[in-house]
Amino acid sequence: METTEIIEDKNITVERTGEEIRKLFFKNELCASCGLCEEICPVSAIEVEPTGAMVRTEQESSKINIDETKCVLCGMCSCICPFDALDLEIDGESIKDKEEYPKLIKSAEIDDELCIYCKACETACPQTAITVSRELPARADLVTGEIEVDKDKCIYCGMCEEMCPADAIYLEEQIPTSDNPEVASDIIIDEDKCVYCGICKRICPEDAITEACRICPYGEYEIEEADVTGSSIIDDELCVNCGWCQEICPKDAPTVTKPFEGELTHDDEICQGCETCVMVCPCNVFSFPQPSKSGEKVPKLFKDERFCIYCGACEKSCPVDAIEVKRTKVNYTPTKSKAWQNAFESLKS
């Protein structure tokens, strides 16, 4: 039996070979330095590097240190990490797939039936975990009409081309020669792009264009309803279950379940406005309020608790102790182990 540690690219692997092979993986990139692993470790093998300085300058070392002489590879850190930065595998199987281990109940899903692919969640997601791809109908399918250029009347002045809001008109320009004294060889209207607005007709100095929109003068034609198809995908590895997508969605399509419940308090008197919490928070809970007019006094820091998952990263990093994170509930799957239950419950403040 032997315990070894390998650190590669700031990622850590601790391995113990015995009756079974236990491997603990730490992915530095996913870690938010919240310190929950350090708090739960029953043998004090984990130490989280101070975050204050780390957020400003790219650190040389991993965000956490694991002492392999102390680590017994029990997997508590892996089950409590709200960011899945730690994972324990026993004989190649993650303990998150084993029933006897308690795990945090957390999820984020987008209901495809309700989603209209507006991309608000994609824009708001602090972890860029959401990808919305959508397919819009062809413009020509939503409008119908007729347009024609009388090429005998057209003098190729190009005014229609310049004015067309849909870039549907194209002049094939040329340098006139004695042999062919014309400024353009042809004028082309792309009917797939044309929206039959009539601007070209109105600007044409020669009345060379005839255009009729079938909708306007004659009332509604049978034009198919615009059909937008697409998909909205959440990358579970990157998602931190902050709830931004749920709050910003105009259609209530996302449902987010958070791992912890609690209370976040911030003392604006003590706060120095150093921005550490703003940079540390994986959920974009904090922002600096901007005064709407000059001279207006605004708080140093603004927080919206709707996005907080109570991981405690801000509290841990605040250099002046202006933030307090209280956890009132830890949501986890049931376990028969008293020790594990006590460990999860001990994270409540």
Place this chain on the structure above:
Amino acid sequence: MYINIGIISVINTHGDSMPRHIVSGLKYIAAVNLRKKGHTQKKIAEILDMDRSTVSHYLNGRNVSWTSIEIAEVITNFCPKDFMILTYALLKDREQTRNIIKTCSARRYEAFIKDSCIGCALCVDNCLMNAITLDNLRSHIDPEWCFGCRICETECPTDSIEIKEVD
């Protein structure tokens, strides 16, 4: 990994063959104990990984020196941890060590696992007797195989194991 006992150097001063003599002493004691329990010679040969004829010789008091048996007897009366470590050092085979210890140890032990057990399985890995299994993130020690070396008790990171000798 635990081996650092003075007796090994004593044994080694008696030449390379000394360990083999002690092993035959241990196997003699084991064979006699197994016979007392009613096992056939064939079964004894199987458990101790010996020839059937050797078993027969041993049981009839042939081919083993009395000095070897005397030393083997001293070893079986060591504290369980030393008995196990020395036997493992002599045999270099985990399965045989388990069988010899099980048949030569008269003492019985009972293990109590406290609620503080986190199921890290360190004890499972440490137990040379393969007496420990994990169930629902809690260790279970089989009293049939535990013979009280207490390595699990000492190494447990949460002090969750208590081994008691049963009268």
